[in-house]
Amino acid sequence: MLSEIKSIFEPVKIGKYIAKNKIFMAPMSRYRAQEGGINPDITIEYYKQRASAGLIVAESTQINDGAGGIDCPGIYNETQAKSWKKVTDAVHKEGGLIFLQLWHAGRASHPSVLPEGRQVVAPSAIASTQEVMTYDGMQVPTMPHALSLSEITEIRSNFATASKYALEAGFDGVEIHAAGGFLIDSFLQDHSNKREDQYGGSLENRFRFLKGILDDSVAIWGNDRVGIKLSPISPYNDMGKGNVLETFTYVYNHLNTYNLAFLEVNEVMPFTELSEENKNINKTLRSLYKGTYIANGGFNPETAAKRIDQGTASAISFGRPFIANPDLPERFKQDAPLNELDMNTFYGGNYKGYTDYPFLKN
Numbered sequence: 001m002l003s004e005i006k007s008i009f010e011p012v013k014i015g016k017y018i019a020k021n022k023i024f025m026a027p028m029s030r031y032r033a034q035e036g037g038i039n040p041d042i043t044i045e046y047y048k049q050r051a052s053a054g055l056i057v058a059e060s061t062q063i064n065d066g067a068g069g070i071d072c073p074g075i076y077n078e079t080q081a082k083s084w085k086k087v088t089d090a091v092h093k094e095g096g097l098i099f100l101q102l103w104h105a106g107r108a109s110h111p112s113v114l115p116e117g118r119q120v121v122a123p124s125a126i127a128s129t130q131e132v133m134t135y136d137g138m139q140v141p142t143m144p145h146a147l148s149l150s151e152i153t154e155i156r157s158n159f160a161t162a163s164k165y166a167l168e169a170g171f172d173g174v175e176i177h178a179a180g181g182f183l184i185d186s187f188l189q190d191h192s193n194k195r196e197d198q199y200g201g202s203l204e205n206r207f208r209f210l211k212g213i214l215d216d217s218v219a220i221w222g223n224d225r226v227g228i229k230l231s232p233i234s235p236y237n238d239m240g241k242g243n244v245l246e247t248f249t250y251v252y253n254h255l256n257t258y259n260l261a262f263l264e265v266n267e268v269m270p271f272t273e274l275s276e277e278n279k280n281i282n283k284t285l286r287s288l289y290k291g292t293y294i295a296n297g298g299f300n301p302e303t304a305a306k307r308i309d310q311g312t313a314s315a316i317s318f319g320r321p322f323i324a325n326p327d328l329p330e331r332f333k334q335d336a337p338l339n340e341l342d343m344n345t346f347y348g349g350n351y352k353g354y355t356d357y358p359f360l361k362n
């Protein structure tokens with residue numbers, strides 16, 4: 001092992017737990033769930049193979065049947081919890097830690113992927129300008145339905161129920177998905193939230209939806225087993241357009257009061273370059289956060305170690321490298337070549353590009 005990257009292999013405290021290294025697996029949807037949001041058996045194998053990560057954050061998982069994903073797993077009933085239990089058992093058996101990402105797509109969904117009686121929802125009737133994934137490929141988004149107050153309360157309670165099911169499913173904690181332009185993010189950011197009630201307008205009001213969801217999960221799990229993901233400067237799903245710095249300064253300052261297990265931040269979206277302005281926003285926001293911070297986006301072992309050694313990240317989450325390399329920490333340790341990533345098998349399909357990436361030969 002190269003001595004310059006030694007720090008990424010050292011254990012780190014993540015809330016209630018000690019992660020065995022600082023090489024975490026970022027949450028990634030793979031669209032392989034079966035009817036009813038149930039995991040196929042290959043999902044057990046997929047996560048088991050990656051249990052050498054210090055922490056796995058399992059993919060976006062629907063908190064109700066209208067959460068809007070394509071072939072994404074769910075965590076809102078007993079059968080789904082049981083299907084996740086097989087995954088968590090397998091990961092624990094290998095000595096891994098695994099959190100579940102709780103998710104509602106909000107306006108980044110499409111009527112064609114929703115069950116009868118469900119509609120695309122958002123804080124305000126403002127459609128995203130970015131195409132959304134459907135069973136017939138990428139499509140122009142439709143106008144979302146602006147949630148009523150009672151519908152907001154219902155979704156909050158769906159998040160709480162999902163959080164309870166995650167506990168039953170044997171996860172070590174949950175990560176609230178407040179990134180990527182999905183429902184929670186679209187409440188936080190001003191250009192997608194034009195509400196005039198207690199959920200819109202002021203920073204306090206835009207934070208209220210997330211706050212309720214966080215409070216409920218913290219009551220279920222304790223603050224040291226709840227994490228959150230944010231992506232303040234990401235343009236994904238038509239976001240990052242309003243007063244990002246002001247919004248997320250408020251959000252970070254309030255998250256500081258929770259002392260959560262971690263804050264995971266996607267600092268740069270895949271396949272994009274950061275502008276100087278966004279680099280500065282990232283830096284300023286980073287300096288505000290006082291708790292355990294997981295940096296994410298485009299890292300390699302050297303850049304990861306640099307952030308750890310600087311003290312600006314507690315751990316680094318790797319997305320794409322973990323798709324193609326189930327034994328990523330070992331490869332980093334041996335300075336071994338990485339498997340080539342096949343983008344055609346990111347989403348949907350079967351074991352191909354999922355559980356068949358080879359491990360290093362002994």
Ligand SMILES: Cc1cc2nc3c(=O)[nH]c(=O)nc-3n(C[C@H](O)[C@H](O)[C@H](O)COP(=O)(O)O)c2cc1C
Binds near residue numbers: 346
């Ligand atoms: C195939 C794929 C699926 C993803 N699905 C999710 C997801 O379900 N939840 C999420 O928060 N981020 C998701 N992301 C983003 C990753 O978690 C991560 O933020 C991003 O890939 C940047 O990390 P990387 O540069 O190490 O890949 C996904 C990324 C990829 C490539």
